[in-house]
Amino acid sequence: MNPIVSREFFGTLRMPRALAALIVLACAFSLLVLARWPSDAIVDLSGGQSRQVFRVFAYGMMVGILLLVPAFPATTLVRERIKGTLELLLNSPLHPFSIYAGKFAGLLLFAILLLLTSVPAAAACYAMGGLDLSRDLGAVYLTLAVLMLECVALGLLVGTVAQSPDAAVRLTYGLVFLIACLTPGPYYLLQGQPGLLTALAYWLRRLSPLPVIMHLVGDGGVGGQGLMESGSGAGEYVLVSLAFTGSVLGLTLFRLNHRLFDRSRSQGKITEEQPLAIRAARRVMFLVDPQRRKPGIPFYLNPVMVKEFRTRRFGRLHWLLRLVAACAALSLLLTLAATTGTMDWGVETIGGMMVMLQVFLIATITPSLAAGLVSSERESGGWDLLRMTTISGFRIATGKLVSVLWTLLLVLLATAPGYAVMMVIKPAMWLQVQLALACLLMTVVYTLSISAAVGSCFAKTAASTVTVYVVLMALFLGPLLVWLGREAPFGPTVVQNALLINPLGAALSVMKMPGFERFELIPGCWWASGGASLAALSVYFFRIWRLTWPL
Amino acid sequence: MSNGDPVVETNDLTKVFGEFTALDRLTISLNRGQILGFIGPNGAGKTTAIKILVGLMRPTSGSARIAGADCVRDARRIKRLVGYMPDRFGSYDNMRVREYLDFFGAVFGIARRERAKRINEVLETTGSTYMQDRFVESLSHGMQQRIGVARTLLHQPEVLILDEPANGLDPDARIEMRELLVRLAASGKTLIVTSHILPELSRICNIVAIITRGKLRVFGPLEQIMRTIRQRRICEVQLVDSSELEQARTTLVEALDETERPTITVIESESLLRFQSSRDDRDLAALLAHLVDRRVAIAQFREVPTDLEDAFLSVTREEKQEAEVVAK
């Protein structure tokens, strides 16, 4: 057998986070089935009850895979490269393809193990009746298995590009979520219209498992604008995704050789020394040129905050401005689309979509910025240097927090033009928009404090990034899963309480987003999220304070 | 504090990790302007001792003071007094050398204008002005070490504590580092420099502490240590012809006293005789004359040069034998 397979598989199994992932999944599935197991010896022969469980179960499994699988393939190659073992492997008689295949198989074995934890729950579901083995369960498992292949292939590809494990984790999660959640977007906007663009959008959508799963569990009509599709599209999904996985695989193999090590270090060119024409061009391109000589840190700014901004590639201002510009354009487009009547959505739906977009941005950007605040410092050895300076732990902690807060506030500002247009169309919404913005602000504080607190508990940035992503996604997607089952299996009280976990539900209910309008979340959400943020912040400050002490 | 007081002083400094004693009652003291060479093999406890000195670790028992400030209780004062360079560089991504130094200057609360001046000075001192716009993570190891020293100098500390500054440097970079350290000591700083290899330290330090397995084995001024080593100088007699070896040996046995006789070794393959002696140069010259009188054809008579390395080796060997005895 390929020696890499066993090394990869058992190596992964030995990681504490692998064990944690397995246990969490197994517990979640058993709890789910236990909660819905018929208590009164009467089995509903129509299978309605088992369908309800099946619905939450299928979504849950997809979310579980999206959350847990990408972390492992993303870090394995980067880690091997940093430790120097990849050089040894590439130097051995093993062909790069067998190295790749070995890693792929080992990781896949582990992913299958994760999937297997759900089999007892699925069996119980099936036992309740009303489900078809191949059309329901089989199709879901097939879709999820292909999704796993996709995740593993993407993670490995990112591993050949990224420079550090945490960058790899970030990039992989970003790509996976992009593919899973955003690829169906264009089709929803274009469906029903003839043309090549629509056809392209149709196939682009087939990259995502989301529409397939939605169709399989009976949510196919959501957002369908009355156009029902005949099949679930599982076959098309499998085809498109396998083709995609194949090309990702080819690209990875293309990079898995000397190219990985053959990188020139930045020579540190600065704009001041460039010819005048380039200087002028950069001025226009970047607005804030990252390559210019920076002035000294002024006394009124927290030096730790400035450092955080300067050391983040992403946090360097030119990136942020680009991102904000993109968001602003998107939100304006959405609003304009609504006003000019291209789409017959109400202002409520647009508002809801903007809120969703923003929460999505906040929830994906925050962990990448806040999870490694402390651990990256400890990993690079900078922490000992900081401890040897006269700056206080409190200033370190606040400087780091504020650096992320500014970034997030900028992201929040990005949709301001959209809201402004909305106000002009429907001035009566002023109070609603105010409340929604307050909820979004709360979301920022909430995600930031939780990311910082969870992240500060780890010594390794890759581990902290993965954990923070999983925790945050669970906090944000969990209530939505419960909300999906609002008719059944969950009752209104359960949904109401679940939505209180994060401020997103409140923001959506304030905007009167369809499906959320009947929940009364406003004062309760302040208390819950505020309390959680406060607790998380105390943990964060305590951790930093502890870490500044001599051992 | 008067000028005569020691700048760095440790008293029975001990650090225990669980059951393992990493540092065992370390007592040393150091005066202003001196360079302490803190030498020991890997895992001897050098980094542990240094971390306690700079206040990053708590000692299990014992105490340490730098310029009168206690390393445990006056942690904040220690930070101003000491410039510390850890054995890892501690780089940040996407930061240029100048921004990096600017950050640490700002963190020490140096005002902006003053800071710019200080940065120019330390870049000058360490000879790294030309790399001020490079990204720190793209620098070679030797350059990073120089930037590390520059960083420790920013807040004008009295005492510089450098952990393995020459580790992993090529010979050229090593010589540069050595010259830099000598310049710093000449400017009145007190230096503590650790190393697990000797040549780079033997020429610059004036106080030596050799530590193995957490225990201080040798401590004192360099000359004094060299003198004790000289008491056992090793001499070699190289003969022209190996057939005369036996004759030369009997002659030597006649001339040497009881303590020296057992140290004679004969290396036939090289026509070489080796012995240890505590005689001074005049006595050795007489011995040579005696050999020549007996018509032994001598190609070379020489003293095997001893340096810190031998001291280090003899100390570590003794310690190893000790450990073996304990193990039995």
Ligand SMILES: Nc1ncnc2c1ncn2[C@@H]1O[C@H](COP(=O)(O)OP(=O)(O)O)[C@@H](O)[C@H]1O
């Ligand atoms: N935090 C720690 N916990 C347990 N053992 C440690 C710790 N730090 C160092 N040690 C042990 O103490 C000994 C001395 O380490 P160190 O001071 O780093 O040696 P060196 O002389 O090479 O700098 C080593 O055996 C090391 O394994």
Ligand SMILES: [Mg+2]
């Ligand atoms: Mg060390």
